[in-house]
Amino acid sequence: MSDNITTAWEKMQIIRNKNRPTALDYIPMIFDDFFEMHGDRYYGDDHALIGGIAYFRGLPVTIIAQVKGHDLAENQYRNFAMPHPEGYRKALRLARQAEKFGRPIICFIDTPGAFCGVEAEERGQGEAIARCIMEFMTIKTPILSIILGEGGSGGALALGVCDELAMLENAIYSVISPRGCASILWKDASKEEQAANLLHITADDLIKMQICDYKIEEAENGANTDPHYTAENISKFIFNSLQKNLQKRLDELLELRYNKFRRIGEFETQGL
Amino acid sequence: MKQNIFSVVRNRFNNGHDVKDKKNQNIPKDLLFKCTRCGSTVFMDEFVHNGKICPKCNYHARIGARERINITVDKGSFIEFDKDMIASNPIDFPDYSEKTKGLREKTGLNDAVVTGEAKIRNERIVIGAMDSNFMMASMGSVVGEKITRAFEFATENKLPIVLFTAAGGARMQEGTISLMQMAKTAGAVSKHSQAGQLYITVMTDPTTGGVTASFASLGDIIIAEPKVLIGFAGRRVIESTIKQRLPDDFQTAEFLYEHGFVDMIVERSKMRRTLAHLIKLHKKGNLEGVTDNE
Numbered sequence A: 001m002s003d004n005i006t007t008a009w010e011k012m013q014i015i016r017n018k019n020r021p022t023a024l025d026y027i028p029m030i031f032d033d034f035f036e037m038h039g040d041r042y043y044g045d046d047h048a049l050i051g052g053i054a055y056f057r058g059l060p061v062t063i064i065a066q067v068k069g070h071d072l073a074e075n076q077y078r079n080f081a082m083p084h085p086e087g088y089r090k091a092l093r094l095a096r097q098a099e100k101f102g103r104p105i106i107c108f109i110d111t112p113g114a115f116c117g118v119e120a121e122e123r124g125q126g127e128a129i130a131r132c133i134m135e136f137m138t139i140k141t142p143i144l145s146i147i148l149g150e151g152g153s154g155g156a157l158a159l160g161v162c163d164e165l166a167m168l169e170n171a172i173y174s175v176i177s178p179r180g181c182a183s184i185l186w187k188d189a190s191k192e193e194q195a196a197n198l199l200h201i202t203a204d205d206l207i208k209m210q211i212c213d214y215k216i217e218e219a220e221n222g223a224n225t226d227p228h229y230t231a232e233n234i235s236k237f238i239f240n241s242l243q244k245n246l247q248k249r250l251d252e253l254l255e256l257r258y259n260k261f262r263r264i265g266e267f268e269t270q271g272l
Numbered sequence B: 001m002k003q004n005i006f007s008v009v010r011n012r013f014n015n016g017h018d019v020k021d022k023k024n025q026n027i028p029k030d031l032l033f034k035c036t037r038c039g040s041t042v043f044m045d046e047f048v049h050n051g052k053i054c055p056k057c058n059y060h061a062r063i064g065a066r067e068r069i070n071i072t073v074d075k076g077s078f079i080e081f082d083k084d085m086i087a088s089n090p091i092d093f094p095d096y097s098e099k100t101k102g103l104r105e106k107t108g109l110n111d112a113v114v115t116g117e118a119k120i121r122n123e124r125i126v127i128g129a130m131d132s133n134f135m136m137a138s139m140g141s142v143v144g145e146k147i148t149r150a151f152e153f154a155t156e157n158k159l160p161i162v163l164f165t166a167a168g169g170a171r172m173q174e175g176t177i178s179l180m181q182m183a184k185t186a187g188a189v190s191k192h193s194q195a196g197q198l199y200i201t202v203m204t205d206p207t208t209g210g211v212t213a214s215f216a217s218l219g220d221i222i223i224a225e226p227k228v229l230i231g232f233a234g235r236r237v238i239e240s241t242i243k244q245r246l247p248d249d250f251q252t253a254e255f256l257y258e259h260g261f262v263d264m265i266v267e268r269s270k271m272r273r274t275l276a277h278l279i280k281l282h283k284k285g286n287l288e289g290v291t292d293n294e
């Protein structure tokens, strides 16, 4: 499908479809023998962010994923894919295990953002995300991240420190929700559409800015119309990317990962 | 001269019928300080004389980055890094160029952080201070790059780094590029840490959003000034989610201290002394009576 005509706002309508496949839908289509692991070993188990071990075409891998629900009950259970600190601490725990056993890590990002609430603050939401970001920078095993739908701010970035970042064709990745941006900018949250098209949050935008490395094609009219087709494309990306990254020496891999983020930023020098 | 103006205002205030007089209620705002924590109004000269600390509740109000560095480091020791670095407008965000240009002229700052090297009680350090006068000290490319370079300099030169953090969050006008600054700075912290060097964070008012969720929370030692606001999510966002008013002490330095996210709360007047001690404590030493070569 050619998506040259789809704006950020149109993509947002596609990814808001409640039938859009989540990581839990894709996992059985892409991996074998998935075992889910639970808990951060400090406080509890977060249902918005899941993780476990599975085979990818015969290779053991660790999967870490934010998961939305398909209906209200499931969304309440998954907290609308907004993790608490224990979610990020679970992610880090599983990443450390992946490093120990030499398994590559595959992250699926799909969140409006980290949860904003009293308990999240009490348990250190900021610290949990910060530590995840910092530690993923030096995890000694290849890390791939794939944004399935919404890549909302720091809560998404916590699973986005990786060797290669892919986005599904209709996914977005943004520092602030377009709604939040509109309400700050124009004091009018209903101007969401204008804000969405202003923020440069689509895969094409982010490939141009060298933030995203690869765009994964979805089925016509969105991934939900043919989840298997999209899963096949995700699988191809994972295969190609693992093949490439597993060949690198670990010190080289980490240096490249550091530089992937180190070079992002645009500024000027006064007087030049 | 200034003293006179203050005393005139004070007399008007203390004088019942004068305060009722409409004309006299128009006391210039900059002569008064209204505390955002406890709501008290005090005279600006009293507040400034007190080191910009609320005399009623001990809230440590915001001070500028240069002032902060001045009261922290040895006189004349500060050498600024990247002082000509200014923001560009990477996603052509409306009015962003005009806004940053206007603020550069108004504040005398080039962006929301000042970094450099200095000495504190003769110990060489790298220091950075964020300034909420510049777009609420939000982090865009300039803040991210300057912080990263400061860490890289500290790593190369084996120096401790002290950062006074403040931030309203990431700078949305630079889109996803500002989000990436969180990863970039956290990566630089990691390299400095792995080189065995000391990083002290001093959280000042307000430290929130993407800065809290990156380098601000990653210090070996985390200090906060009394009563300052520290958090990830905005108070109003949480209040609208839970549909309840939050207690006044929510997201204060003391709240974070209670929940185990801050090592110590230090008064501004004791900050320089405390930092100097902590930096000295991180130098290698020998057990008394034991010689170097065994």
Ligand SMILES: [Zn+2]
Pocket (backbone or CB within 6 Å): B035, B036, B037, B038, B039, B040, B054, B055, B056, B057, B058, B059
């Ligand atoms: Zn006060």
